[in-house]
C-alpha cells in the first residue's frame with residue numbers, strides 16, 4: 001500500500017453529545033438491573049450503536065404495535081404527549097431518556113400554543129423529534145424547512161417560532177428573516193424561541209473551522225442521522241472535498257491522493273470508537289500504524 005503524507009486534524013467539538021451519552025447510560029443501567037428492554041424507535045440514528053445495544057438486550061420497536069414486553073424506553077429525541085399517554089394507558093414501565101435540551105423545546109412549543117400562538121417549527125416534519133414537538137404544540141402548528149411551503153396569508157396574526165434542536169443556526173436566522181418579511185403587513189405578535197442545541201451549534205462551528213484548514217474532510221456518522229448529514233453539508237459548503245462515512249471500511253484511498261491536511265469530524269450520534277477507528281485507518285494509510 002503506498003504511504004500518504006498528510007496531517008490528521010480533528011474538529012475541536014465532535015462525536016457523542018451529552019444527550020445521547022445520557023440516554024445510553026440510562027438504558028444500559030436499566031437493562032443491567034431489570035433485564036432486556038425495547039426503545040420506541042432507534043435510540044440514535046447510528047446502526048453501529050443500535051447493533052451494540054441490541055447485543056446488550058436493548059432492542060428497538062419500530063412503533064407502538066411492535067412493543068412486545070412490559071418495558072419501553074423513550075429515546076433522546078422524545079415523543080408527543082399522546083404517545084407518552086398511550087404508553088401509560090397500556091400499563092408499560094416507561095423509562096424516559098428524552099434529552100433535557102429536547103424537553104426544553106417541547107416545553108417551549110406547549111407554552112407558545114397555550115399562549116394562543118400558531119407554532120411554526122423550523123425542522124423536518126418526518127424527524128421523530130419534530131413529530132414529538134408537533135404533538136406538544138397541538139393542532140395549531142406546522143413543521144417546515146422553508147417559508148415557501150407556508151402560506152403567509154393564511155397564518156394567524158400571533159405566530160410562535162421554534163427550531164428542531166439540531167438545525168443550523170444561520171439557516172434558522174435566515175428562515176426567521178424571510179418569515180418576518182412575508183407576514184410584516186399583518187402580524188400582531190411574533191415570538192421566537194431559540195431551541196437549537198448549543199452542542200449542535202458548537203459542532204457545526206467547529207466543522208466550519210476544520211473545513212477551512214483542510215484539503216479533505218471525513219464526516220463520520222449514520223446515513224440516517226440528520227445532524228451528521230448537516231455537518232456534511234456544512235463542510236461541503238466551505239468548498240472542501242467532503243465524504244460522509246459510517247465506518248473506516250468505506251474510506252477510499254484515492255480520496256487521500258495529494259492531500260496534505262485531512263480533517264475528521266463526527267455527528268452527535270457517532271460513538272467514540274467509530275471515529276477512533278477512522279483515525280487508526282488514516283494512520284495506516286500514513287504508514288504510522290500497521291494492520
Ligand code: SF4
Nearest residue numbers: 017019099101165197
Ligand atoms: Fe440533546 Fe443536543 Fe444531543 Fe440532540 S444533539 S440529543 S438536543 S444534546
